[in-house]
Amino acid sequence: MKEHSILTLDNADLKSAVLLYLQTLKTVAITNDASLKIDAQGNVIVEFDQDIGADPVIPHPIVLNDASARLLSRAIMDVGKLSTKADRGTVGGELGCADAVTRILHDECGFAIDKTLSTDELFQELKKAGWQEVEPSTTGSVIVSPTVASTHGHTGIVGENEKIYSNDSQTGIWSQNFTVSKWLSFFTKLNLETHTFVPPNDTTQDPKGPFPLPGDTFKALGSQAPIRGTFPIDPAQLRSISTGVFSKYLKYVDAIVEDCSQFHINPLFVLANMVNENVNSTYNNPLGISGDNYPLGERNGIIPNGPRKFSEHEWRQAFDKQFSLMATGELYKNCNTIDEWAKVDAPVGAENDPHGTNKFEGRDVGNLYDRLVKELVS
DSSP: OEEEEEEEEOOSOHHHHHHHHHHTOTTOEEOTTOEEEEOTTSOEEEEEEEEOOSSOOOOOOOOOOHHHHHHHHHHHHTTTTOBOTTSTTSTTTTTOHHHHHHIIIIIITOBSOOOOSOHHHHHHHHHHTTOEEOOTTOTTEEEEEOOBTTBOOEEEEEOGGGEEEEEOTTTOBEEEEEEHHHHHHHHHHTTOOOEEEEOOTTOOBOTTOSOOOHHHHOOOOGGGOBOBSOOOOOHHHHHHHOOGGGGGGGGGHHHHHHHHHHHTBOHHHHHHHHHHHOOOGGGOOTTOOBOTTOSSSBOOSSSTTOBOBOOTTTHHHHHHHHHHHHHHOTTTTTOOBHHHHHHHHSOTTOTTOTTOOGGGHHHHHHHHHHHHHHHHHO
16 A cells, blocks of 8 residues: 655754654655655655555654754764764773763754763753753663763763664774663663753753854865855864875864864865975974064075974964964955965965966865865765
């Protein structure tokens, strides 16, 4: 028997909404001719045929408030992608469970929950923020067994069918690695309490959030990519894509993220520019600061007005000074794309361009930028 169904969705997170709905239709096999369209009111319409058999049984659907749905969606989409291995204090990801959960809560969902490495601090913060304590099997909830003395606890997010998503202590990667029953059995034996919380519908959000997904913010536009605006990314995310030719700039990730946040500059553009500058790594000068009369560092002694050399103690001061100039300086203040910036930063025929490569600056930085974007959103 065939039953024709039409599902109207106005939830921005289409993937999560469709997933949650289909999970309620446990006897249903969805055919391949499902279609999506937009109605006159801007709602997303999912239309499909269902093979429901002679006596369909459709159990009561899972009902989540918007905040819990958003939390569940991020928990699912971060599997295999969110890494705590490079985060400070996590011992290579081994102690990264609270770090991972609060990155999702604060950075990805925009909840006003402070980031922490402590399961006990997370527990106290959830109570303080007015999150409602619920049964451990509640879909879209934060589950936490707080650390007591030397006995390490754990935290994660409860998903569909009592699955639990959390940081894997062996790999530092976000995984589906527990069930509710396994969790309760394991931590009860350790004499640790378990608490589970859901956000209320009116959950307070961080005034800087909610934060869009990387694919909504960073787009592969080459030399036409914007260099100004709001670009939410944390150091761990930037480190995770700093591989290959980008890996030699890992030591500058914190500086990039901090200064980009302060001056509203695109961090992927900054990293792409560093690779393109390709300054000798022993110079500690990733931004390619040049000029024989620059007040910091020393001349390299090879190219007149070429890249400066900075010590380990002075590179950050020079970095911040140059960043401020790039963001607010008279020459750069009207540059809004990589191409516009390149024409100012690397004018054709400049004294320090003996090989005439400046004319390719915008193109080359744009190509590197696109590589970072594709890695981030993949």
